[in-house]
Amino acid sequence: MASADSPMPYDGQVEPPFTSLPQPYFTSPAWHRRDVDLVFRNQWLFAGHGSQIRNPGDYFTYGLDRESVVIARDMDGTINAFHNSCRHRGSRICTEASGNAKAFMCPVHAWTYGLDGSLRTTPRMDVDRAMHPAVPVRVEEWNGMIFINLSDADPRTVAGRMDRADLAHFALDRTKVIHDRTYVIRANWKFSAETFIECYHCALNHPTLLGLMDPLKDMEAWDPRWVKDDLLIFSGDISGDFMPGGRSFSADGQFKCRKPLGDGVDWRTETAGLGWYPQFGMFVSPDYAYTMSWKPVDERTSEFRSTWLVHEDAVEGVDYDVGEVVALGDLINEEDLRICENLQAGVESSGYRQGPYHPVFESPVSAFNYLYLKQVGDDPIIAGTTA
Amino acid sequence: MASADSPMPYDGQVEPPFTSLPQPYFTSPAWHRRDVDLVFRNQWLFAGHGSQIRNPGDYFTYGLDRESVVIARDMDGTINAFHNSCRHRGSRICTEASGNAKAFMCPVHAWTYGLDGSLRTTPRMDVDRAMHPAVPVRVEEWNGMIFINLSDADPRTVAGRMDRADLAHFALDRTKVIHDRTYVIRANWKFSAETFIECYHCALNHPTLLGLMDPLKDMEAWDPRWVKDDLLIFSGDISGDFMPGGRSFSADGQFKCRKPLGDGVDWRTETAGLGWYPQFGMFVSPDYAYTMSWKPVDERTSEFRSTWLVHEDAVEGVDYDVGEVVALGDLINEEDLRICENLQAGVESSGYRQGPYHPVFESPVSAFNYLYLKQVGDDPIIAGTTA
């Protein structure tokens, strides 16, 4: 495998698929199951931001498929994650989506767990408590953001995977979430992932975005350096794509929060785009950051989530207006949602044929397909031959 | 096989099934799939009437299962049909149920198709357009009505199949649709098809119809001439069944439109009943025509559609009142809907037993079952033995 410092074109001579994926990838319940197990259960997933559980005892739950994971901040500030299932009879331990607690008491027989998932009390029952903690889930805080990993295998850390991304100057660990929205999309998650990663569709669908940037300007075909092991990793500045004078990811390119994100940021700092695809992506402008993450629901339904972050000391109504910060991202998300639903409906047709990708504008989709097919164990060449 | 002029009793000596079908035909998802693929995808389906896309650029879409087919009238008057799926990434090309357009622009990347489905423009992308038209669907206009056929095989034409039906004097190509209703039925489509084809149930369920006709009077057991190849074809006059003085298919037998359908029609013209079963049926009285068509949704849900046609120059409020034209057919459809739902619920029971058909009154159901079983490749003898 290529090391982090010497990226290698995926398997040497192999070309990525040049056409859209075959129909069953978007319509088969069995392939949905495979996506959940091989793509989403094996990677780091964005669960939320540390500021959402700022105080000891704060918690929230994160769901994927039928899973529920409790993510809680301990008294010493540690963030823990564990399966929301009692070791006695299996009940949910935590029945609220978020809150503050000293401990989690199972609502059935009152077995009680600490904020770290350890089993503390089992009323009137003699149990080896040390052997029966809530089953832990791997968790990592990276630049203030909380990621979990449901894999049983020993994955590398987020920090290790994202070692090329230097976000320190943005001080994202000192931000707060001002908006957190989940969009339910009546389409397979891959339509959403594919749409987000290319801007050939922007001309027709995102007129407001085009006031800020021409994403196709100077675009080049996909770059093998995007691939790292089995992930498609983005990391770089995107301000170069902005129209003259554009400084932030907003409709007019102007800052929407008066307080810069971090001490290392000034108003000339470049907007960063980064993520490992398709689990997580984000933009970071000097004034605010914006995350994107995906979740399959069933073969024809998915969820897309965005959060918006500003400096933790920024004051609403003084430094920023939520609606203004959120406006461009939320608009784009809504516009993309319609695209995804038209793609799903059309690909259901027996008249669907795998079609050719634009060799430059859609090369990121090629790259995503290539990595995705590797993750699920399919041969990219067979799945994506030119129609 | 029998020629059109020398009908042959189905396979010589073989008798049609004499009992209702076994339970799984009405309850199994797998058998629903088989019905869609072997019965509905292999036959001509009524998609609408030519008057519904009278002008160049007019279009509507037709759906079956998860398919969407665009049916559009070209500038030269030709009617075209093609799959509603872009050859680039598969999106729906046409997102409205009906309308008027000069071309269809895919809402994702603006690839644009002509009214004939040809690929016209692919913005900023070099594509062999001649090789990437929207995938065509076979379409035929017959007596003003539009039929499509999703089969890849080369089917014979509607006109060829219906060569015994002479409707020219009704001039159905010069009519217009005054009402178009789809009934959602919580029952397998075969209950609806079986109910429509027999009138043993009329005594109890269609009292209004019985004012017009006694459908059981002089009825004879099923006639092998109904069978043509793998279809059950009806064609004949039904006025003979009307009560004395009855001239039109209406509750009182009187005309509900003052303008006769065609120049070849006078008020003494017989009411015709025709169709190929179970895809399409119609009644044509001198004053109006009435279509019926079926569509499976899932093993326990179906759609039944009726349209009502009058002369294209008839004027509402002067020559006809929509409610009066529609009244009898709509009432019968509603009454049959309840029957179908009781049949579905009852056949779900483990106490369901295949029951005997009436040898005369239900012989059309026998015939339908025979042809249906042939279409799906089952042995009519095994499926329909007397309980």
Next chain:
Amino acid sequence: MASADSPMPYDGQVEPPFTSLPQPYFTSPAWHRRDVDLVFRNQWLFAGHGSQIRNPGDYFTYGLDRESVVIARDMDGTINAFHNSCRHRGSRICTEASGNAKAFMCPVHAWTYGLDGSLRTTPRMDVDRAMHPAVPVRVEEWNGMIFINLSDADPRTVAGRMDRADLAHFALDRTKVIHDRTYVIRANWKFSAETFIECYHCALNHPTLLGLMDPLKDMEAWDPRWVKDDLLIFSGDISGDFMPGGRSFSADGQFKCRKPLGDGVDWRTETAGLGWYPQFGMFVSPDYAYTMSWKPVDERTSEFRSTWLVHEDAVEGVDYDVGEVVALGDLINEEDLRICENLQAGVESSGYRQGPYHPVFESPVSAFNYLYLKQVGDDPIIAGTTA
């Protein structure tokens, strides 16, 4: 097998499972199907009370899975049960949930059945009626309650199975139903069955019940005498668990109906608890009786039904108030419903582990699991090993 009089510990040395069941028992559609077929179709099911069809011609229908069974009282007082499916084409014969009828006329072609399910008339059709009755379902009235059995095999009678239970003094055949409620639970039926059979959860969830009794006081580990053949049978007095002065199953232990159930009852009569599990259970206090029964809907949904019975001559507003009689049972049912839904949600987790049962308090759950596993043909040892 053990005789009724010499109960035998289940298969000699075999221990019941000591841990909760594996996940698929609660989440698999295939295993749901197995539960329906092997647990519910093979046992006597509580369908209602004789007083609900007190008069000749009275009837109600009972549903399980997609079945519908008509239960009707004949002119001579006999109670009959038969499948709600016409022997002609399979339609429901009876389309109302309850009512009074002289006969059941199929709504499609008017075939008519007697209150005993015999086929009486087949208009205009020559049918061997004696050979085509509505398919009968085994039915038994026991202590005034009506049970049906969908099994084709020849099961023993309710009276035979419950021969240890002497309820004669309660005269339950002379009661009436004053409340009949079905609770829809978004959980597998086994969570409801398991929750009902143990009271370790009561401390946290049923504070009102604890005012009446401490169900854990003097509790002992499970008793092999509970097992009879393949059923878990309860029968005994529970008044001994009541707080001092408690006489009836009510929040304050006081009677909620002034009229005792039977002539053989006085106010010192013990409250009886009995049933065969998991199909049926009941409590009988001197003043009222309360039934419980379960029904799987799908792997993640179930129905729980309770009826409340008082003496048939008791007068509402004089002898009793419905709300007061119903209060405790209904409250407990509502409280248990929440528990079941938390169990279902938690057991869905990949972090679910089979957990240990309390050796005494949850021994009835062990016993239920043991019998249940026998009924579905699984090895209790493999399914329930300590985690």
